[in-house]
Amino acid sequence: xxxxxxxxxxxxxxxxxxDIDLDARILVNPYYDLNLRSLNGKDSDVANYILNDxxxxxxxxxxxxxxxxxxFNINKEIxxxxxxxxxxxxxxVFVAEYLKKTYINLNIxxxxxxxxxxxx
Numbered sequence: 001x002x003x004x005x006x007x008x009x010x011x012x013x014x015x016x017x018x019d020i021d022l023d024a025r026i027l028v029n030p031y032y033d034l035n036l037r038s039l040n041g042k043d044s045d046v047a048n049y050i051l052n053d054x055x056x057x058x059x060x061x062x063x064x065x066x067x068x069x070x071x072f073n074i075n076k077e078i079x080x081x082x083x084x085x086x087x088x089x090x091x092x093v094f095v096a097e098y099l100k101k102t103y104i105n106l107n108i109x110x111x112x113x114x115x116x117x118x119x120x
Contacts (some may be wrong), residue, residue: 001071001077001078001079001104001106001107002077002078002079002107002109003071003078003079003081003103003106003107003108003109004031004079004080004081004094004108004109004111005081005082005083005093005099005108005109005110005111006018006080006081006082006083006111006113007041007082007083007084007085007088007093007095007096007110007111007112007114007115008082008083008084008088008092008113008114009084009085009086009087009089010025010084010085010086010088010091010116011086011087012114013117014113016080016082017080018081018082019074019076019079019080019081020070020079020080020081020082021082021083021084022063022081022082022083022084022095023084023085024083024084024085024091024092024094024095025084025085025086025091026055026059027050027053027055027056027059027085027091027094027095028049028050028053028055028056029085029086029090029091030046030049030090030091031086031087031090032048034114036049036090039090040089040090040092040093040112040115041090041091041092041093041094041095041096041097042082042093042094042097042112042115045085046090046094047094047097047098048081049101050091050094060077060095060098062064063099064102067099067103071103071106082096083096085104087114088112088113088114088115089114089115093112093115096110096112097110104107
C-alpha cells in the first residue's frame with residue numbers, strides 16, 4: 001500500500017482527489033507567534049509549540065485511532081490523504097510529519113504543496 005499525504009493551505013482552495021481530507025485548523029496556530037511565523041511545521045520550534053498545546057495530544061490520539069482503523073481496513077493500493085490548515089505551512093505540515101514518523105513501517109510519501117517540496 002502507498003499512502004500519499006498532501007499538505008496544503010485551505011485559503012488557496014485547491015481541490016484534490018483525496019480519500020481522506022483532515023483539518024488541522026483546530027490546533028494552535030504558530031503563525032501568530034512572530035518568532036515562528038517564518039518557519040514551518042518541519043522545524044522543531046514549531047513542532048514543540050504545537051505539541052505544548054493541550055488540544056494537540058487529544059487531536060493526535062483521535063486521529064491515530066481513526067487512521068489505525070481506516071488504513072488497516074481499506075482495500076486499496078494507493079490512499080491519498082489531504083491535511084489542510086489555513087496557510088499550509090505550520091499545522092498541516094506538522095501533522096503530516098508526525099504521521100510519517102508514527103507509521104514508520106508504512107510506505108508514506110509526503111507532499112508539502114505550499115512549501116514546494118514534493119517529496120519529504
